[in-house]
Amino acid sequence: MVKIPSPRRLFRSRSRSTAGSVDMCAMVAAEHEKIEWEVRPGGMLVQKRRSPDDGLDDVETILVRVSTSGGGGWQHDMSIDATATFGDLKVMLSLATGLWPREQRLLYRGRERDDADHLHMAGVQDGDKVLLLEDPAVTERKLRSTTLAQLMGVPCHSFIQV
Secondary structure (H helix, E strand, O other), X not given: OOOOOOXXXXXXXXXXXXXXXXXXXXXXXXXXXXXXXXXXXXXXXXXXXXXXHHOOOOOOEXXXXXXXXXXXXXXXXXXXXOOOEHHHHHHHHHHHHOOOHHHXXXXXXXXXXXXXXXXXXXXXXXXXXXXXEEOXXXXXXXXXXXXXXXXXXXXXXXXXXX
16 A cells, blocks of 8 residues: 655745745645545545536537538538537437437548547647548448339239239
8 A cells, every 4th residue: 555645745945945935835735726636435535526517618619510422412510518528419419310320420530430439539629620421331231221212112913814
């Protein structure tokens, strides 16, 4: 087990002159006082979560340009949280494109991103481009269902004639 020294001992000034020096212990204590703590039901002491109702608008929104490949070549500008996931972006795109989120594939910097990957962890910044592709398995399934529907629409000749 590693023993962590107290902040006062960590940031103790080596020089004994106090004229014009900044007290590091006071700075650490002031920063520590800004943090609100809460006790979870399991007894763990954690930093208190901020809810959107607190009035603190620290959430950074970014503008992501999503371009689709294919015949149309559409571009959609989406405003989304920087800490959102690619799955959240897919949900927003489903409203604009009409494709279900499971039918979409998002590529950023040449790699397909998973739904659980966060935008800020992948390096997505304001104004970056993300490529939207339709999943090839889904397009094949749609094509197969439309050809099956066309075949079912063809009237069959009766084998038995009365």
